[in-house]
Amino acid sequence: MKMGLMLLKLIIVCLLWVNLGLSHRPLGGEQPLSNINILSTSLALHPHASINASPVLLGLKGEDTEWVDVKLWSPNPSSDDWIGVFSPAKFKYDLLLIWPYSLYRLACGSSSSCYSEADVKDQQPYICSAPIKVLIIMEAVHAQVNLHVCKHHQFWLHQDWKATLRFQLINQRADFSFALFSGGLSNPTLVAVSHSISFANPKAPLYPRLALGKSRDEITVTWTSGYSIDEAVPLVEWGFPDSIPKQAPAGTLTFTRNTLCGAPARTVGWRDPGFIHTSFLKDLWPNRPYMYRLGHLLSNGSYVWSKKYTFKAPPYPGQDSLQRVIVFGDMGKAERDGSNEYSNYQPGSLNTTDQLIKDINDIDIVFHIGDITYANGYLSQWDQFTSQVEPIASAVPYMIASGNHERDWPNSGSFYDGVDSGGECGVLAQTMFYVPIENRDKFWYKADYGMFRFCIADTEHDWREGTEQYKFIEHCLSTVDRQKQPWLIFAAHRVLGYSSDKWYGLEGSFEEPMGREGLQKLWQRYKVDMAFYGHVHNYERSCPIYQNQCVTSEKSYYSGTVNGTIHVVAGGGGSHLSEFGQLNTKWSLHKDFDHGFVKLTAFNHSSLLFEYKKSRDGNVYDSFTISRDYRDVLACIPDGCEPTTSAS
Numbered sequence: 001m002k003m004g005l006m007l008l009k010l011i012i013v014c015l016l017w018v019n020l021g022l023s024h025r026p027l028g029g030e031q032p033l034s035n036i037n038i039l040s041t042s043l044a045l046h047p048h049a050s051i052n053a054s055p056v057l058l059g060l061k062g063e064d065t066e067w068v069d070v071k072l073w074s075p076n077p078s079s080d081d082w083i084g085v086f087s088p089a090k091f092k093y094d095l096l097l098i099w100p101y102s103l104y105r106l107a108c109g110s111s112s113s114c115y116s117e118a119d120v121k122d123q124q125p126y127i128c129s130a131p132i133k134v135l136i137i138m139e140a141v142h143a144q145v146n147l148h149v150c151k152h153h154q155f156w157l158h159q160d161w162k163a164t165l166r167f168q169l170i171n172q173r174a175d176f177s178f179a180l181f182s183g184g185l186s187n188p189t190l191v192a193v194s195h196s197i198s199f200a201n202p203k204a205p206l207y208p209r210l211a212l213g214k215s216r217d218e219i220t221v222t223w224t225s226g227y228s229i230d231e232a233v234p235l236v237e238w239g240f241p242d243s244i245p246k247q248a249p250a251g252t253l254t255f256t257r258n259t260l261c262g263a264p265a266r267t268v269g270w271r272d273p274g275f276i277h278t279s280f281l282k283d284l285w286p287n288r289p290y291m292y293r294l295g296h297l298l299s300n301g302s303y304v305w306s307k308k309y310t311f312k313a314p315p316y317p318g319q320d321s322l323q324r325v326i327v328f329g330d331m332g333k334a335e336r337d338g339s340n341e342y343s344n345y346q347p348g349s350l351n352t353t354d355q356l357i358k359d360i361n362d363i364d365i366v367f368h369i370g371d372i373t374y375a376n377g378y379l380s381q382w383d384q385f386t387s388q389v390e391p392i393a394s395a396v397p398y399m400i401a402s403g404n405h406e407r408d409w410p411n412s413g414s415f416y417d418g419v420d421s422g423g424e425c426g427v428l429a430q431t432m433f434y435v436p437i438e439n440r441d442k443f444w445y446k447a448d449y450g451m452f453r454f455c456i457a458d459t460e461h462d463w464r465e466g467t468e469q470y471k472f473i474e475h476c477l478s479t480v481d482r483q484k485q486p487w488l489i490f491a492a493h494r495v496l497g498y499s500s501d502k503w504y505g506l507e508g509s510f511e512e513p514m515g516r517e518g519l520q521k522l523w524q525r526y527k528v529d530m531a532f533y534g535h536v537h538n539y540e541r542s543c544p545i546y547q548n549q550c551v552t553s554e555k556s557y558y559s560g561t562v563n564g565t566i567h568v569v570a571g572g573g574g575s576h577l578s579e580f581g582q583l584n585t586k587w588s589l590h591k592d593f594d595h596g597f598v599k600l601t602a603f604n605h606s607s608l609l610f611e612y613k614k615s616r617d618g619n620v621y622d623s624f625t626i627s628r629d630y631r632d633v634l635a636c637i638p639d640g641c642e643p644t645t646s647a648s
């Protein structure tokens with residue numbers, strides 16, 4: 001009988017916890033860290049509550065990612081308990097903590113108030129920085145991760161709850177601590193804090209990302225470290241495998257809180273970005289494999305090295321060889337330990353990442369066309385993103401475009417006045433990743449890769465006729481030699497072409513307002529094969545289209561002269577999905593409400609395969625081929641073809 005009552009009590013508690021846990025879940029699309037009202041934290045350290053993490057020292061064999069066991073004891077567990085992971089470990093609370101036998105003072109600085117955008121005195125105590133990760137304990141139970149919690153539920157019945165949770169940490173240049181809070185995210189009460197743990201070398205050079213350089217025989221390597229240029233000389237050691245390597249110097253960038261535009265990037269989301277280095281590897285031999293590693297020469301003459309990586313040099317522009325390109329937008333990041341409510345914020349992110357890693361030997365270059373991390377002003381998330389994509393970005397050029405979540409901020413020069421960048425106003429995207437442009441805020445550029453030319457636009461700056469960007473787009477499209485580089489691709493973050501997205505449909509425009517108005521002339525005149533977009537989180541492919549009309553009824557095999565551009569929305573990289581509208585248009589040939597990405601395979605100058613793959617299984621769910629010669633395009637050179645006045 002007693003056992004039966006105990007069991008019933010356990011079930012009720014479990015149901016209550018699951019139910020309350022779910023109520024914390026944002027409706028979708030909200031940066032999980034933004035839900036924490038960290039500045040209002042109150043203090044109720046309990047002498048019998050504790051939180052301990054092990055191992056204490058991470059990365060002893062040079063690892064940059066480690067799993068950590070976190071043991072909790074709580075005499076007064078509550079349904080909305082959560083754990084925050086802080087880095088640096090001594091997050092700021094300037095308050096004397098009365099402990100039964102000792103007096104602690106934890107502080108990360110001498111200032112007695114947090115950095116604030118407004119001249120308003122914050123409440124005490126002060127925790128000035130958001131955690132780098134948050135785990136609502138019942139979310140973990142609900143998502144069936146960290147199941148050690150459930151195993152220990154019987155302790156709850158004795159009002160003395162124990163649990164072991166597992167967290168994955170990456171080397172982010174500082175130590176870590178774990179803190180147990182009650183009161184939910186909106187009214188946090190600090191109950192217990194762990195000792196600090198750290199990586200053996202927190203400053204280690206990490207997370208290389210390759211990009212095409214400004215010249216055809218150049219690859220750039222960008223990475224992050226804790227070494228300033230006064231402390232060590234950054235460099236890349238590289239060369240053909242099994243040959244004597246050479247060294248290339250690197251430039252170093254960083255930025256301060258004041259470089260950013262607003263909160264949370266300048267306030268609770270701020271975190272020291274370390275140093276971002278870029279090295280330019282020049283005079284590459286086309287298609288040859290190279291080895292490289294990142295290094296820092298210390299003042300005592302010793303080196304700190306990263307692990308070794310390999311890449312393949314880009315093909316000579318126009319070169320006839322197998323070339324495989326991945327295109328997607330809006331991937332974001334997620335945590336493999338279930339923290340940050342990964343199952344709700346960017347639910348497809350890890351699947352997309354994992355499919356690309358699986359296929360990495362059959363991929364030559366990646367275009368992530370905007371909405372990169374969805375950090376939204378929480379800077380720690382950029383390290384975590386570069387760690388997540390490292391197996392991809394360290395092996396092939398990882399080219400990015402700028403999206404609203406990178407750039408938009410009021411009065412900062414962005415075309416849209418929204419706050420989607422969380423105060424980053426482009427600084428993070430422009431510093432953490434290299435793109436071959438002079439002024440990185442003007443985020444439009446061309447990229448030649450073998451038989452492809454990509455003209456990447458920046459929808460967060462004005463693209464309309466008469467603007468500097470419009471002139472660039474025309475120059476990019478008009479200057480390519482189609483006999484050498486037949487595959488001409490336009491890409492941008494927001495949908496400047498065609499999309500059946502619910503909201504675009506309601507507007508009746510099926511595009512970003514003013515999107516294709518001026519640009520369709522250029523797509524037509526320069527016979528752009530395909531145009532890609534993100535922003536809308538689903539997949540859609542149009543017919544070859546000009547001025548809202550399909551120029552052919554063919555759906556899967558295009559040959560001969562084509563007078564329209566195929567528009568593709570590939571925004572299902574990872575973020576929560578966007579609904580399609582009710583209207584079915586003639587131009588929309590394939591829609592998919594799921595996460596996925598596009599792979600283009602150019603076999604030669606006249607044969608191209610397009611594939612749309614789902615992130616969940618990597619299988620192809622839509623495809624077509626283009627087989628054509630480009631005499632019709634060549635005849636237009638050098639002034640471009642005259643636009644067709646109406647679809648045929």
Ligand SMILES: [Fe+2]
Binds near residue numbers: 330405493
């Ligand atoms: Fe977007």
